[in-house]
Amino acid sequence: MLEITGLTHSYGPAGRARPALRDISLAVAGGELVSIVGPSGCGKSTLLRCVAGLIRPAAGTITLGGSPVERVPDGLAVVFQDYSRSLLPWLTVADNVALPLRRKRGSAPAAAGEADRTAGPARAGRRARREAARAALATVGLTSEGGRYPWQLSGGMQQRVAIARALACDPVLLLMDEPFGSVDAQTREDLEDLVLTVRGQRDITILLVTHDIDESVYVGDRVVVLTPGPGQVRADLRVSLPSPREQITTRQLPAFVQLRAEVGRLVRERETETGAHSERGAAGPVPGTEATAANTGTGQG
Amino acid sequence: MSTARIARHLGPAARYLAAAGRHLAPGGRHLTRWLVIAAAAGLWELWARAQQSPFFPPPSSILARLYHLWFAGPAAHLFLTPDATGNLLPSLGRILAGLAIAAVLGGAGGLALGRSRAGAAYLDAMLQFVRALPPVTLVPVFIAIFALGTPMEVATIAFGTIWPVLLNTADGASSLDPVLADTARAFRLPGWLRLVRLIIPAALPKFFAGLRLSVSLSLILMVFAELAGSSNGLGYEMNNAESSFNMTSLWAALVLIAILGNLLNAAELAAEHKLLAWHRNARQRRT
Structure with missing residues (x-):
């Protein structure tokens, strides 16, 4: 359902652009949960932003459900890492969750259909939105927090609100950008299980970016490992762990331990290459001859 | 009253005001601020009455004028x-x-x-x-x-x-x-x-x-x-x-x-x- 071909992107002005992604190709089937893992600065977030249509890649194509992604596509929702900045502090939790439901009449949930419209479109819409927000909050276990403000909640609860907001618009593709990077370990495990539960209940495809190797294996059907920047696909591993997954027993399985070791090795492989990469990166703006010399230097050293 | 006696009387009051400013609840601190304003007005009153300057009438007559000019209506x-x-x-x-x-x-x-x-x-x-x-x-x-x-x-x-x-x-x-x-x-x-x-x-x-x-x-x-x-x-x-x-x-x-x-x-x-x-x-x- 999601098809990425030859995706390449770099930042900065044309002359001295800093490459972020190089020739990424990836196909994601409907209903899959794909973890994207890699060292920091490997372009994971850039990849997600390209898929979200937030940035236009320098080269390559992305198609979602057969149609090319040129701007933010329909049926897409995003959960950002920084929940405290992505939730609107001046709106209540319920209003935050209901906000994206006001986007387009067509994409509002089914309840706002033809039958209700005779009763006055604005009021029916509002009632349907409130109902959808309430249902989404129930999914993430925050039924009674709708009237509070985001800053009255803990970090984990705020990220639950962000997840509820994403689910409320009933997306086909959910993008999560290091969603649990800023919460404590216990909360992180709860949220990982929440994602797995949601995913079991709905027909939804999830792309989850993380720098946590354990997490990528625990939640994923597939783990895509990126190389250090500019990111390329280093490995695309299928996770064959039994469902439902459970924090303690799943992590004890030999298959889990083995896979996490393999992913860890693939992510860490950069350490031997990082020197060469950063040399090349730093030498980027200077003339080619010097860059070659620097490379040879590290090679010999 | 000698100045020394005045100082002896003012000393505890000043200490009280300072302590009130630090320790009282916000309401009390409010009170302290008003007391400071009242004290300043009082000093001005004493000074103006002593000076009898036509340019600096005492605050009491200013307030009375303020009241009669604008707030003595029906x-x-x-x-x-x-x-x-x-x-x-x-x-x-x-x-x-x-x-x-x-x-x-x-x-x-x-x-x-x-x-x-x-x-x-x-x-x-x-x-x-x-x-x-x-x-x-x-x-x-x-x-x-x-x-x-x-x-x-x-x-x-x-x-x-x-x-x-x-x-x-x-x-x-x-x-x-x-x-x-x-x-x-x-x-x-x-x-x-x-x-x-x-x-x-x-x-x-x-x-x-x-x-x-x-x-x-x-x-x-x-x-x-x-x-x-x-x-x-x-x-x-x-x-x-x-x-x-x-x-x-x-x-x-x-x-x-x-x-x-x-x-x-x-x-x-x-x-x-x-x-x-x-x-x-x-x-x-x-x-």
Whole structure:
């Protein structure tokens, strides 16, 4: 359902652009949960932003459900890492969750259909939105927090609100950008299980970016490992762990331990290459001859 | 009473006041502040009575004049005298009208400027140049355009107070958190919703910061515009009092203007307090 071909992107002005992604190709089937893992600065977030249509890649194509992604596509929702900045502090939790439901009449949930419209479109819409927000909050276990403000909640609860907001618009593709990077370990495990539960209940495809190797294996059907920047696909591993997954027993399985070791090795492989990469990166703006010399230097050293 | 005895009596009182300021609940601290004001007024009273200077009448007679001039009216008129309704209300009306124009135009203009990178780039130098002009210098120009009277005074206040609102709002609108901007795009919020739910609330703290400056400016401009020539208002009363060497009335007008300034500030703070509760609380949580 999601098809990425030859995706390449770099930042900065044309002359001295800093490459972020190089020739990424990836196909994601409907209903899959794909973890994207890699060292920091490997372009994971850039990849997600390209898929979200937030940035236009320098080269390559992305198609979602057969149609090319040129701007933010329909049926897409995003959960950002920084929940405290992505939730609107001046709106209540319920209003935050209901906000994206006001986007387009067509994409509002089914309840706002033809039958209700005779009763006055604005009021029916509002009632349907409130109902959808309430249902989404129930999914993430925050039924009674709708009237509070985001800053009255803990970090984990705020990220639950962000997840509820994403689910409320009933997306086909959910993008999560290091969603649990800023919460404590216990909360992180709860949220990982929440994602797995949601995913079991709905027909939804999830792309989850993380720098946590354990997490990528625990939640994923597939783990895509990126190389250090500019990111390329280093490995695309299928996770064959039994469902439902459970924090303690799943992590004890030999298959889990083995896979996490393999992913860890693939992510860490950069350490031997990082020197060469950063040399090349730093030498980027200077003339080619010097860059070659620097490379040879590290090679010999 | 010898000075030593006075000092012995004042010592514990001063210590009490200092301790009250530090340890009492906010209400108590409020009381202390009023006590300080009362003490200052008392000292001024003693000094003025001792001096008998025609230029510095004692505060008690100033307050009495203040009361008789403006607040000794019938209950049906909220105790306002004809002098008050004829001078205090026009001044207050001009301030509010000027501030309203500045808030609406400055707020809307600031939003437009803050959201339009190109507009800000083109206009910034010009706006900074015009803003550097002291607003009171335009009074002669406005007198020429509008002649003496309320339109001239309102124009002076509006023109002078628009800048803090405009530039602060533009700053607030342009510095929308990038994560929030991304959120709005990722959820494809339509433009009007972005404006009403994201950009305006995000710019509101800066808007109020500007408005606070404008409120104090508006008082200066009101008095100046009315001193320049007016047939009513507090500035007109001051002109009158000064030309008839009525120092007590002049001081009473000054005290009244100070009271007015404090009330306007309090009103602005109350509005800010109500509208920006989220801002205060969210900031407290984060730090």
